[in-house]
Amino acid sequence: MLRLYDSRYSGNAWKVRILLTQLRIPFERVTLDLAKGETKTPAFLAKGRFARVPVLELEDGRTLVESAAILLYLAEGSALLPGDPYLRAEITSWLSFEQADLLRALALPRFYHLRGIADQMAAKIADFQEFGYVGLVKLADHLERRSWLVADRYTIADLGVFPYVAMAPEGGYDLTRFPSIKPWLDRIKAQPGWVPLLEEAVA
Secondary structure (H helix, E strand, O other): OOOEEEEOOOOOHHHHOOOOOOHOOEEEEEOOOHOOOOOOOOOHHOOOOOOOOOEEEOOOOOEEEOOHHHHHHHHHHOOOOOOOHHHHHHHHHHHHHHHHHHOOOOOOHHHHHHHHOOOOOHHHHHHHHHHHHHHHHHHHHHHHHOOOOOOEEOOOOHHHHHHHOOOHHOOOOHHHHHHHHHHHHHHHHHOOOOOOOOHOOOO
């Protein structure tokens, strides 16, 4: 069975859990406590060279790191990753955009709020938001003309971009500025097999 190393609040790990569930792939979840340094132990570093989650351990013991790479690996042969080379490249471009233009700018203000240090980090949050809003404008503009990011259907491009955008309000972002984003988030949440970040929150 596959083994997924994650943490409770990681958006990158969340997207992998969603995909595993949507593809009905059985997996064992190993949830690490990042505050205790559990990604920095020699045992974990032997599995995840970058000392972060998610890490996917395959049945033969090999491991995959970085959420985009894991999504591409798991979705191979499924409807969520088209076989057409152009569409696959389009998907990869969105996965790259999320990591480069959205991840840090959206995730770190949320982290500061969760840690209760938003007031002390107000200047940094403002800097991150200035950058993050630029990325959100690009996403929103794209969604003004379509329902999905690639191929006019749900793919791992949508899933890869989804988590930190969905959680952006926890970092002080105002998504009401972007009327096209909330319906897109809702469409993703309505997909079969979607799971919330904290699964105990399921009604």
